[in-house]
Structures are given as structure tokens and as C-alpha cells.
Amino acid sequence: MKEALVIDQIDISLAVPSDAGAIAQLSRDAIEHGLSWRWTARRVARSIRDSETNVVIARRGSEFLGFAILKYEDDDSHLLLMAVAPAHRRKGVASAMLGWLETTVQAGGWATIELEVRSRNEDAIAFYRHHGFDEAGLYPGYYEGVEDARRMVKAMRKLVT
Incomplete structure (x- = not known):
């Protein structure tokens, strides 16, 4: 189990079941707005x-400042969701969570982190x-047929050819 990472008083750690409600609520409000609520x-x-x-x-x-969910697949990892509470955006919270996840991905040897982002979410795309x-x-x-997604990928290790 990975220990918590502290960056400027931001503690990053693995979620526990009692965190599920807060994560689901932030997902609904920050990510799934205008769509069906799937991340209950x-x-x-x-x-x-x-x-x-x-x-x-x-x-x-x-x-509670924010959360991220990353799924590990065969050779790649997939960032399923990441959100920061509105009052804490643009303060390094998302960068800290992404850094924590990238360290884990690199240690595990996965080749990439992949994600989808709403094509109109220019702030997230720029991030x-x-x-x-x-x-x-x-x-x-x-x-859900109402908005396009942009697929984004980050190489985490050099592939041997």
C-alpha cells in the first residue's frame, strides 16, 4: 500500500469505502453534469x-478536496475520473493527485496513462x-450522444522496439 504524499498541506492517499459518497457527489456535480449519474x-x-x-x-x-480513479489494464492505465472541489481548483490539487498516480504507474511499469475528456472542457484539456x-x-x-470526447495519452515509459 502506498503511503500518503503531502504537498503544500495536501494529503494524497488511497480512498476507503466511507469516502465513496463524497467522491460520487463530486463526480455528479463536476464531471457528470448534464449526463446520467453513473458514478454512484x-x-x-x-x-x-x-x-x-x-x-x-x-x-x-x-x-475533502478532490479525487481521482485510475484503472490498470494489461500494459496501459486509464484515468477514469478526476475532479477537484470548486473552491480548491487551480491550487495544485489535481497536479498533486496526478503526480501520485504517475509515480504509481511508473513503478508498476505501465506504458501509458490514457483518458477521455469532454471536448468542450478546454481547461481540462489545457491541464x-x-x-x-x-x-x-x-x-x-x-x-451519451450529447458531447464528443477527446482521447488523450501520456507515455510513461519508452517502448522497446
């Missing part, structure tokens, strides 16, 4: 228990570009 507390709790998934939370003291992600495609109607 029950689904988040399943991800927390899944040995092939890391669900991390960011806290300052007892205050991921800033952190070394490249655009790798467009999925028309990915979000």
Missing part, C-alpha cells in the same frame, strides 16, 4: 475495493497538455 457511491465503492484500480483522495486536514498528455483522437457522441 455504490460504483465508486466497487472501484475502491478493486485490486486493479486506485481511487485516491486529496485532503487538507479533514477537508492535461501541460502535464505531458497528447491528443490521440476524437470520439463523436461519446458522452
